[in-house]
Amino acid sequence: MATVETRALRKEFTGHTAVDGVDLAIKEGEFLVLLGPSGCGKTTLLRMIAGLETQTSGDVLIGGRLVNELPPRARKIAMVFQSYALYPHLSVAKNISFPLKAQGAPRDSIAGEVERAAKMFGIERLLQRKPRQLSGGERQRVALARAMVRHPDVFLLDEPLSNLDAKLRNLARDELKQFQRRLGTTTIYVTHDQVEAMGLGDRIAVMSGGKVRQLGRPQEVYDEPADTFVAGFLGSPPMNLVPMDEILVGFRPEQLLPAAAAAREDAGATVAMRFAVERVEHLGAGRLLYGTLPDHAPDEKIIVSLAYTVHSSIEAGHSYDFRVHQSNLKFFDPATGLRVPARPLPSRRSA
C-alpha cells in the first residue's frame, strides 16, 4: 500500500501534448478511476506512473518517494493491460510465477504463492494451460493473479474489462471491486466506460485534452459537474445543456418530470417548463422522450428519460407541463464552459 502523487506532470509527443500538467494525490488504499474519451491522455498518465513512459516534465511520487528516474521494476507496482499481455509461450503457472522469480523470491516459497493467487481467482485447475487455451474471462483472471502475486504497493489497471463480453463484464467488475477491498491495495484504473467508473471508483478523475477536468466521488462528479465537458460525458443520455439568454442551463434527462410526477416528490421548489414531445422511445425499463422546450429554447433538442414507474401518458406531437427541481438546475458559462453559481432561471420568452 502506498500513496501516489503526480505534480504538474506533462508528456509531449512530437506535435501534441498528451498529458498537460496533471496534479493528482491518491490516498493509501484508494480506488481511483481515470475516466475520459480515447485520446484524453489517461493511458499515457498511467504509463508515466508505471514508468513505461518518461515524462517531459513534472514529478511522480509513490509512497512519498520521488520515482522519476526509476525503471518500472523498481517502483513496486503491478499492471494489468487491456490485452492482458500474458506471456503466450508460458503456462498459467509460469505466467503467475514470473514476477516472483524476477524479484528473486526464494524458490520454495514460489509454488505456495502461485497456488494462493490462483485460488483467490479460482483458476487452480488452469495452471498447466497455455494462455491461448483460455477464455477471455479466464485470461483476465490470470492477468490479475499475476499482478497481485507479489504484493505490489500499487495496482495499475488499463481498461482490464473492455475485452470481455457485456454479461461477463458486470460480474468481473463486481469481483474486481471485492478483491481490491480485501487486499486494500492502492489502485489506479483507466477506462472510457462511465458505468465502470461510477461503479468501481472511490473517486473519479475525469480527463479531457490531457487535463483533469474534475476529481471527485462518483456521485459528486455526476451531480455537480465542474464544466460542460464533464456534464456531457457522464450520464447516458448525458446532461441536457440548454442555452437561455446569456447562460447554459443544465439538467439531467431523468430530472425533468411530468408535473404530476414531480409534485409527488415534494422536495423543495420546482420550476415549470413546457415540453413539446416529438418522439417517444420505449426501452422496456423506461421511456426516452425527444423534444424541445418551446418557451425557453425552441431550437434546442433535449432528451428526457422517464423511469417505468412514471405512468403519465405521453404522446408524440403534444406539449405537456413538466417540472424540474430548482436544485437540479446547473448553470454554465457558455464561453468557458465552467460552472457558475446557481441563479434564477431567465424569464420566459414572450410567446
Place this chain on the structure above:
Amino acid sequence: MTAPALARPGFAERAAGVTDSTRWLGRLMLAPAVLYIALVIGVPFLMAIGYSFSTVTIGTSTPRFVGLENFRSALEDTAFLKALGNTAIFSLVSQTLVIVLASILAIALQRKFRGKWLVRLLILLPWVAPISLGSIGWLWIFDPVYSVINWTLRHVGIFGPDTWPIWLGQPNLAMASIIGVHVWRTMPLATIISLGGLSSIPQDIHDAAEVDGAGFFRHLFVITLPLVLPILLVAVLFGLVFSVTDMIVVYVLTRGGPFDSTQVLASLAFFKSIDGGDLSGGAAVALFLLPVLAVCAVLLLRLARRAEVV
C-alpha cells in the same frame, strides 16, 4: 443489323470477366512464378535426378541406367568425404554465428537511435551487392601481400614484422576465411527475418515484463528469444539450405583449396561435372544431401508451427 442484346462481348468485357473471377485471376497471377520455377529450377532438378542414376558424361550420347552406383562410388571417394565434412563444418559454424549475431543486431536495431537508417542500409548492403563483386573485394582483403587485415594488425602492433598469415592459403585459415565471408553475406537476411519476428511481439508483452520486474537478461532469455524462436528457426532453415547448396564464395575465394580443405559439396559437384565432364558423378554429389535437407526443412517447419504462439 444485329440487335445490341445479341452482340458478342468485346475484349474489354471478357478481360473484365477474367479479372473479376477469383479463380482465373489467381491462376493468372501465379502463372509467371510457377512457370519460372518449373523451367529454371524444376527441369534442371529433374534432369539432375535422372543423371545421378546414369552414366552420363559430357561425351556420352547413350547413357546407361546404373541405379545407385554413382552414390556408392562417391562414398568411396576421399575427396567426396572430405567435402561432406567441410560442408557440415562450413554450414553449422557459419549459421550458428549468423543466428547469434543476427539476433544481437536485430535487437539493437529495434531500439531508437540517431542514424538508424544508415546502420540498416549498411547491414543490408552485403545482401544487395552482387555476391561475386563482394567476394572479389574479399579476395583483396585476404591477399597474401596486400591484405588490409595484416596491414592493420601490423600497424596496431598485434602482428610482428615476421607474421604473414596467408588467409586463403593455409587450410584452417582458409576455412575460417570463407566462413567469415559467408557470415558477412548471409547475416543481412537473418537480421531482417529476426527483426520481423521481434516487431511481431506486441509492445504490451515487453511492458508487462518490465513492470513484472524482469531485468535485461531475464527479459531477453525468458520472454523475447522464446517468442521469436519460431521465426529464428525459419532463418536457420533458410541459412542452412543456402549454405549447403551455395558455392560462389568458395569458387571465387579458394576454388576449394588448399588441398581440398575448403571444398564443399556444391563446389565439388561443379568441378566434377562441369570442369571434369562427369555429369552423373557431379549430379550424385549435388543431390547427396537432398534427403537430409528435405528432412531438415520438414522438421524445422513443423517445429516452427508448434512453437507458434500468438
